[in-house]
Amino acid sequence: MTGTDVEPARRATSVQRAVSEIRRMLRSRELVPGQQVRQETLAARLGVSRIPVREALKTLEAEGVMRHEPHVGYAVARLNADELAQVYLMRRALETEVLRALPRLTGDQLRHLTTLNEAITEQVENVDVAGIVAANVAFHFAMFRLSGLDLVVDEIDRLWRRSEPYRTVHLYDSAGRARVVREHRKMITALRRGDNAAVVALMDAHREVTVADLHAALGLPPHA
Amino acid sequence: MTGTDVEPARRATSVQRAVSEIRRMLRSRELVPGQQVRQETLAARLGVSRIPVREALKTLEAEGVMRHEPHVGYAVARLNADELAQVYLMRRALETEVLRALPRLTGDQLRHLTTLNEAITEQVENVDVAGIVAANVAFHFAMFRLSGLDLVVDEIDRLWRRSEPYRTVHLYDSAGRARVVREHRKMITALRRGDNAAVVALMDAHREVTVADLHAALGLPPHA
DNA sequence: GAACATCATTTGGTATCCAATCCCCGCGAC
DNA sequence: GTCGCGGGGATTGGATACCAAATGATGTTC
Secondary structure (H helix, E strand, O other), rough: OOOOOOOOOOOOHHHHHHHHHHHHHOOOOOOOOEEEOOOOHHHHHHHHHHHHHHHHHHHHHHOOOEEEEEEEEEEEOOOOOHHHHHHHHHHHHHHHHHHOOOOOOOHHHHHHHHHHHHHHHHOOOOHHHHHHHHHHHHHHHHHHHHOOOHHHHHHHHHHHHHHHHOOOOOOOOOOHHHHHHHHHHHHHHHHOOOHHHHHHHHHHHHHHHHHHHEEEEEEEOOOO | OOOOOOOOOOOOOOOHHHHHHHHHHEEEOOOOOOEOHHHHHHHHHHHOHHHHHHHHHHHHHHHOOOEEEEEEEEEEEOOOOOHHHHHHHHHHHHHHHHHHHOOOOOHHHHHHHHHHHHHHHHHOOOHHHHHHHHHHHHHHHHHOOOOOOHHHHHHHHHHHHHHHHHOOOOOOOHHHHHHOOOOOOHHEEEEHHHHHHHHHHHHHHHHHHHHHHHHHHHOOOOOO
């Protein structure tokens, strides 16, 4: 989703394709939290045997997106409100580090970010919400990657994927989408000034809306 | 290493045992960074076939401990100074969150931590350095776990394991060990006061010694 | 209604096999 | 000498077939 799982040039292995495909199924709500995954079914769907499927599931288990119980099988990880809050806590902690580490950006880099951000608006026509989500992810991670802290960004990537099945829909209605794009613009402005502290603050606020939505959706007191 | 991979009661699966065994081999320097791992060899050593071994390796790959290249195989991940610094950056960020979230501890909890800490000293007799390292890990994670932030602590666990093959040996000589235990005592004192900010500061300093050691060992400028 | 035996399904794992790939080593050309 | 260039062995990725063990649902008995 952030470009880390495009392994071009060489034809990917079955395991890699299985991982990508399962991730896609998660994004498209074809698989939902708590849902049991049948190895044989998945294998048939992917046109491979159970062996690569099981390795793919092990990868996703280690990422925290699947859960496994011996002799019972794999299921999409189900996070309760508290666990979800922890994922967002980790996101905040790590994203803050990355944003603080951003160097003064060049004009080209700032323009590139702007292009990516405005692309979110252009996805309006696109009824496919996946496109909007992807564009949003692309913007955020393009920014994160500029820090040069690759391992940290990889970790953040994992955290995003982990909460993906729970991400609410404030990107869907045009008002929410407009707000998102507007907040992104403010970040770009702060970046242009080289004011990383402001970017961190803006990102915290930006993230907070999602967290509030999540708590609302899960019917929990806001700051539990 | 922190109790997360002891899955008692039911007999563990071959994959679980393979993961544990490989982790043990990493701790004991039987496997070192950069070293190639031969599937067949490992399988024979564990008395299983290649399939569970490959699943175990996939798990460790997702954890960042192993690297995999298609058609070449698995090798123990080799981190350069910069990557190692990133791992420690993440540790600092997440451990800080966990320590800040610690509740006021009960007398029992404080006594338990003290016991674990003093156990590090008692390991002096033990020529087996693994025992010392394990005792140190036990102390730190007992403390972390008291936060109740299980997912975050799991993540910290992963980060510890990731840097494990590189951890330097300041626990080995009795002077270093004494310093470690002394610093732990200070943390316990601060915890008794409920002064979490002080604990964070102490932990930062504590960790900084290791980072400095690592940079020295890798022949790098201290704050590169 | 609770405890229990039965049984189909699924998983964990083995054994065996094969294609693709990689890597090394030697051979020849320059 | 060394730079390519081909084998060819070793290893990996994966398929297939098969089996034991565990699970969970079902029916049965009390």
